[in-house]
Amino acid sequence: LPYSTNKALICTLEDGLYLYDGEKSVPFLSEVTNFLKENRLYKAIKLKNGNFAFGTLLRGVVIIDKQGALIHLMEKGRGLGDNAVYNLEEDQQGSLWVTMSVGISRVELQTPMTWFDERNGLTGAVNDIIRYDGDLYAATMLGLYKLKRGASFSTPSNFIKVNELPTSVWAMTAQHGSLLLVTDNGTAELKNGKYKFLDDYSGAVILPSRYDPSVVYVGLTDGVVILKFEAGRWKSLGSIPNVNADVGEMNED
Numbered sequence: 001l002p003y004s005t006n007k008a009l010i011c012t013l014e015d016g017l018y019l020y021d022g023e024k025s026v027p028f029l030s031e032v033t034n035f036l037k038e039n040r041l042y043k044a045i046k047l048k049n050g051n052f053a054f055g056t057l058l059r060g061v062v063i064i065d066k067q068g069a070l071i072h073l074m075e076k077g078r079g080l081g082d083n084a085v086y087n088l089e090e091d092q093q094g095s096l097w098v099t100m101s102v103g104i105s106r107v108e109l110q111t112p113m114t115w116f117d118e119r120n121g122l123t124g125a126v127n128d129i130i131r132y133d134g135d136l137y138a139a140t141m142l143g144l145y146k147l148k149r150g151a152s153f154s155t156p157s158n159f160i161k162v163n164e165l166p167t168s169v170w171a172m173t174a175q176h177g178s179l180l181l182v183t184d185n186g187t188a189e190l191k192n193g194k195y196k197f198l199d200d201y202s203g204a205v206i207l208p209s210r211y212d213p214s215v216v217y218v219g220l221t222d223g224v225v226i227l228k229f230e231a232g233r234w235k236s237l238g239s240i241p242n243v244n245a246d247v248g249e250m251n252e253d
Contacts, residue, residue, distance in 0.1 A: 030068025
């Protein structure tokens with residue numbers, strides 16, 4: 001493959017990549033050096049933007065930049081229908097066509113999006129999502145899930161179910177250092193890695209007050225509960241009297 005005006009990138013099946021200047025070749029070290037050796041590099045192309053795409057027989061496709069830094073890893077369960085890749089082709093729109101032992105995939109490389117579903121551990125309809133204390137949480141009909149970052153590029157990120165909340169989680173908000181979660185079993189609080197329930201009201205929506213930062217409202221199927229932050233902790237003040245409606249949305253005027 002053309003690498004620069006006076007260098008070529010040589011690709012081998014089991015011995016990785018080399019740079020050749022017309023006289024000598026030297027190993028081209030990158031973040032995917034061992035990956036390509038272990039997974040049998042079969043097809044390689046240079047993309048229009050200067051990056052390189054490599055198809056393997058065992059682990060799908062990897063894309064690196066000219067310096068060897070990883071940009072994408074696509075494999076079965078992460079955008080491809082199969083791991084055995086036989087051919088690659090870039091179209092006029094900059095998308096990558098991948099021919100595999102089972103089917104063909106078109107990958108839109110310009111779309112910075114990752115799809116998470118049951119293949120990545122995330123099950124149940126997603127009701128809410130939030131970043132709290134550096135971690136990403138997803139509230140679903142089947143419980144609460146926390147994103148576990150991959151240890152390396154070949155170990156994908158996936159969602160882990162939070163066993164402390166074995167109930168549907170409908171809404172979340174981060175307030176005063178705590179994550180408040182509205183569930184079928186009541187409003188729960190996550191703080192310092194520990195979960196506890198503040199009450200047993202089955203909620204559906206949550207609204208932090210814009211006028212009083214110490215107040216959060218929780219909408220129920222038959223009313224509204226007030227949460228109050230006092231003396232450094234959250235507590236439930238119970239439901240508002242004479243409000244018995246099914247609350248699906250709340251706003252402050």
